Amino acid sequence: MMPEDKAALAEKPPAGTASRRQAIAGVGTTVAAGMVGAAMPASAQSPAPLRMPAPAPLLVPRADLVNVLEYEAQARLVLGPAKVAPILGSDRTVTDRITLRPRMNIPTRDLDLTCTLFGDQHFTPIIVGPMADQKRFHSEGEVAMARGASAAKAAMVVSSEASMPLAAIAQAATTPLWLQVYANSPKVKDVLAAAGAAKAVIVTVNATAGGPTIPASARIDWSAVDTVVKGTSLPVIVKGITSPQDAKEAVARGVKGVVVSNYRGGNAAALTGTLLLIAPVVQTVGDQIPVLVDGSFRRGTDILKALAFGAKGVLIGRPVMWGLAAYGADGVQGVVEMLQTELARYMAMCGRPSLAAVNSSLVRVHAPLPAASNNRG
Amino acid sequence: MALARMAGLMAGSPIAAAVAQIDPKPLSEHRRVLSLAEMQTAFDFEPVFFGNVLLPVYDYTAHGDGSEFTLRRNRQAFDWVDIVPVRAAIPPSQVDLSSELLGVKMKFPIIVAPTAAMVPLHPEGETGMFKASAAASNTLMMLSVNTSTPHAQVIAGAPGGTLWAQFYPLENLTNTQRSMDTFQNAGCNGIIVTIDQQSSFYERTQQDRNFGGRVAPGRATGTTAAALTGAARYRINGGRVWYTWQYIDAVRKMVKGPLVLKGILDPEDARLAIEHGADAIIVSNHGGRSMDYGPSSLEVLPEIAAAVNGRIPILFDSGIRRGTDIFKALALGANGVCLGRTTRWGLGAFGIAGAQRLIEMLQQELVQVAAACGCAKLPDINKTTVKTNLV
Ligand SMILES: Cc1cc2nc3c(=O)[nH]c(=O)nc-3n(C[C@H](O)[C@H](O)[C@H](O)COP(=O)(O)O)c2cc1C
Numbered sequence: 001m002m003p004e005d006k007a008a009l010a011e012k013p014p015a016g017t018a019s020r021r022q023a024i025a026g027v028g029t030t031v032a033a034g035m036v037g038a039a040m041p042a043s044a045q046s047p048a049p050l051r052m053p054a055p056a057p058l059l060v061p062r063a064d065l066v067n068v069l070e071y072e073a074q075a076r077l078v079l080g081p082a083k084v085a086p087i088l089g090s091d092r093t094v095t096d097r098i099t100l101r102p103r104m105n106i107p108t109r110d111l112d113l114t115c116t117l118f119g120d121q122h123f124t125p126i127i128v129g130p131m132a133d134q135k136r137f138h139s140e141g142e143v144a145m146a147r148g149a150s151a152a153k154a155a156m157v158v159s160s161e162a163s164m165p166l167a168a169i170a171q172a173a174t175t176p177l178w179l180q181v182y183a184n185s186p187k188v189k190d191v192l193a194a195a196g197a198a199k200a201v202i203v204t205v206n207a208t209a210g211g212p213t214i215p216a217s218a219r220i221d222w223s224a225v226d227t228v229v230k231g232t233s234l235p236v237i238v239k240g241i242t243s244p245q246d247a248k249e250a251v252a253r254g255v256k257g258v259v260v261s262n263y264r265g266g267n268a269a270a271l272t273g274t275l276l277l278i279a280p281v282v283q284t285v286g287d288q289i290p291v292l293v294d295g296s297f298r299r300g301t302d303i304l305k306a307l308a309f310g311a312k313g314v315l316i317g318r319p320v321m322w323g324l325a326a327y328g329a330d331g332v333q334g335v336v337e338m339l340q341t342e343l344a345r346y347m348a349m350c351g352r353p354s355l356a357a358v359n360s361s362l363v364r365v366h367a368p369l370p371a372a373s374n375n376r377g
Numbered sequence: 378m379a380l381a382r383m384a385g386l387m388a389g390s391p392i393a394a395a396v397a398q399i400d401p402k403p404l405s406e407h408r409r410v411l412s413l414a415e416m417q418t419a420f421d422f423e424p425v426f427f428g429n430v431l432l433p434v435y436d437y438t439a440h441g442d443g444s445e446f447t448l449r450r451n452r453q454a455f456d457w458v459d460i461v462p463v464r465a466a467i468p469p470s471q472v473d474l475s476s477e478l479l480g481v482k483m484k485f486p487i488i489v490a491p492t493a494a495m496v497p498l499h500p501e502g503e504t505g506m507f508k509a510s511a512a513a514s515n516t517l518m519m520l521s522v523n524t525s526t527p528h529a530q531v532i533a534g535a536p537g538g539t540l541w542a543q544f545y546p547l548e549n550l551t552n553t554q555r556s557m558d559t560f561q562n563a564g565c566n567g568i569i570v571t572i573d574q575q576s577s578f579y580e581r582t583q584q585d586r587n588f589g590g591r592v593a594p595g596r597a598t599g600t601t602a603a604a605l606t607g608a609a610r611y612r613i614n615g616g617r618v619w620y621t622w623q624y625i626d627a628v629r630k631m632v633k634g635p636l637v638l639k640g641i642l643d644p645e646d647a648r649l650a651i652e653h654g655a656d657a658i659i660v661s662n663h664g665g666r667s668m669d670y671g672p673s674s675l676e677v678l679p680e681i682a683a684a685v686n687g688r689i690p691i692l693f694d695s696g697i698r699r700g701t702d703i704f705k706a707l708a709l710g711a712n713g714v715c716l717g718r719t720t721r722w723g724l725g726a727f728g729i730a731g732a733q734r735l736i737e738m739l740q741q742e743l744v745q746v747a748a749a750c751g752c753a754k755l756p757d758i759n760k761t762t763v764k765t766n767l768v
Contacts, residue, residue, distance in 0.1 A: 066578075066580040067443075067444070067580055095670075096446065098670070099450075099670055099671060099672045100668070100670050100671055100672075101642070101643055101671075101672065102573070102642055102643070102667075102668055102671055103643055103645070103646060104572045104573065104620065104640060104641065104642075104643070104646050105572055105620045105621055105622045105624070105625065105646070105649070106620075106621075107618065107619045107620065107621055108575075108608060108618045109607050109608050109615045109618050109619045110606075110607040110608070111607050111608040111610075111611060111613070111618070112607070113611060123610075124611070299443070299444065299669075299670075301443070301669055301670040305670075337612065340611050340612075341611050341612045341613060342443075343611075344608060344611030344612075344613050345576045345578065345611075345613050346668065346669075346670075348575055348576045348608060348613060348618045349573075349575050349576055349577070349667065349668045350668075364672070369453070
């Protein structure tokens with residue numbers, strides 16, 4: 001075959017589909033718009049604007065996506081730049097400083113990722129995290145999220161700012177639900193009253209519901225945490241812990257778990273990953289309560305690193321929203337299953353057949369990479 | 378016209394990004410395909426190779442597991458090691474880097490790594506590669522078990538050359554014995570058992586499935602059978618996740634010649650390899666094809682060399698593109714290095730002559746840097762000749 005034949009082959013997608021590369025790059029919409037003349041030269045267009053409905057975005061078939069980050073572009077296609085903004089972004093700088101140390105010839109065919117958290121058995125330590133007002137991103141909001149999480153056998157945390165009634169969400173779920181509420185929120189009483197079917201309550205500290213960002217130095221209002229602990233018989237988990245001192249205080253207040261998280265409302269895209277905050281917290285309270293974590297978990301390797309630092313569970317935020325926005329419940333299931341499979345794959349390749357075998361010997365932390373040199377010439 | 382179009386395609390594609398990490402001359406500046414006589418570095422072969430083979434074949438050669446963090450890190454790690462000339466330079470003619478590796482006389486500490494399916498690269502395939510390596514100062518070649526040419530046929534291609542056989546563990550010991558018989562009867566004396574790449578997934582290759590790329594098994598969702606257990610529950614293929622050291626013991630008994638374990642990245646595994654009868658190990662992350670977010674092979678080499686402490690030879694691969702890279706690996710404890718992708722570029726770009734030229738180019742580059750550092754013999758290339766800033 002001559003090179004030009006090859007070039008033609010590579011340039012021309014199979015009839016009727018966007019090429020994968022175009023669609024992933026978001027070129028799909030331009031291709032579709034071309035059908036109504038938008039991409040034609042001005043001289044060739046009729047003077048009267050065509051009145052045709054905007055074509056539906058051309059999404060990559062979900063089964064073709066190869067990693068979780070690819071869902072983000074699909075969500076952008078569906079939602080458009082303004083609506084997608086709150087769920088964009090990922091920090092890779094911290095995870096890129098951490099490598100895994102695989103061990104060979106350790107059989108992992110009986111791989112087991114199950115774990116127990118707050119009395120429930122979980123299929124894997126991957127949990128769908130709390131995010132407010134999910135109807136912003138999909139017409140079926142939290143109900144579709146619950147359906148997708150359940151299909152992937154993952155627990156889900158329901159935000160007190162949910163856009164759908166808890167009863168409807170609970171009906172869609174077959175996996176444990178945890179409820180999340182902001183400390184100091186006027187809704188605390190209502191949430192606890194409705195907590196019936198939930199398995200735990202997460203109280204988010206150092207944050208306001210959708211409000212302005214609170215400085216990291218702001219003190220946690222522990223009396224608000226006390227109110228939640230006293231107001232429920234469910235295990236209470238404090239989310240928003242970044243230091244061992246705060247974790248210790250949480251334990252002293254009767255809290256049954258913490259989520260290491262630096263999200264304080266506002267723009268999540270500006271935050272760095274939390275992987276390096278885990279170990280100090282685990283060293284301080286890890287033998288008393290489970291330490292969970294969230295913040296920029298995008299790959300199974302990211303999750304495996306968190307577990308190696310001692311985390312017992314990882315909450316997934318933006319990626320499941322990408323899945324929800326682009327493909328509804330199927331997308332949520334797809335994102336969660338992809339992360340489960342990746343976690344399993346890397347546990348297998350590292351010779352870690354169970355979560356008990358995942359420990360700090362698996363990870364090395366490196367200095368930030370120097371700016372790319374060009375020692376190639 | 379065709380060439381210009383091809384250059385444009387290459388410049389605009391994500392492949393250019395993958396290539397840019399190693400290419401001192403951006404593809405976008407190429408205006409014509411270079412000839413064999415114009416090859417100045419190993420990097421020059423890659424765009425020619427790209428132009429000659431089908432895209433899925435190129436992708437299969439180029440890519441690595443997951444996000445390709447490990448693939449990139451393999452190259453970056455060579456930047457973290459500086460060569461320090463501690464002795465006065467000597468003329469290249471005074472450099473003799475010959476050695477003996479498990480009974481094989483080597484003029485240079487350079488080996489052709491086992492890489493699969495070479496006929497899609499060039500009609501001469503594995504036989505051509507073996508002819509090229511034999512012509513390049515009798516360079517030892519390791520033949521992949523996934524060869525597109527039978528072992529006996531390859532070995533007949535270059536009488537007097539040395540061919541060893543690589544294979545992946547087969548759970549069934551009878552099948553294992555049968556494979557060993559085939560390799561050893563064909564004349565492959567050394568056997569390489571590759572113990573990594575148990576569950577790898579090339580995302581970037583998958584992206585080209587419209588053009589015939591591979592589709593990963595177990596990625597489909599929504600069809601979860603109720604009775605699945607173990608690894609299968611998490612949709613991973615269990616075919617290669619059973620490996621044990623006991624299996625290595627069994628293979629050891631079947632192999633009459635040297636047994637080499639490929640894919641060691643941990644000092645403790647190096648010790649275990651010796652304990653279980655390996656005659657050599659290859660410190661390798663499969664050229665970034667086994668596991669994303671693993672270490673570069675180079676950064677773990679010093680600790681492994683310390684653990685092995687000279688008891689068995691250490692071979693090294695992953696990311697080698699030039700003579701200075703080889704020098705650094707030797708200085709950090711390797712007794713020899715294996716070339717994977719570069720040899721495929723050579724064969725795919727210019728056939729047998731290209732593969733031979735590629736191997737000889739790296740041999741000569743190594744001699745040149747050794748001469749510049751005043752290293753007349755292999756043992757002169759050691760820890761004192763490099764400064765490491767591994768991060
Ligand atoms: C296309 C390709 C196919 C490979 N096939 C095999 C194989 O069949 N068996 C094996 O042990 N290693 C295989 N490898 C890994 C190589 O032996 C070697 O570890 C790696 O290519 C070295 O890194 P480099 O490509 O940066 O030189 C393959 C590598 C490539 C690039």
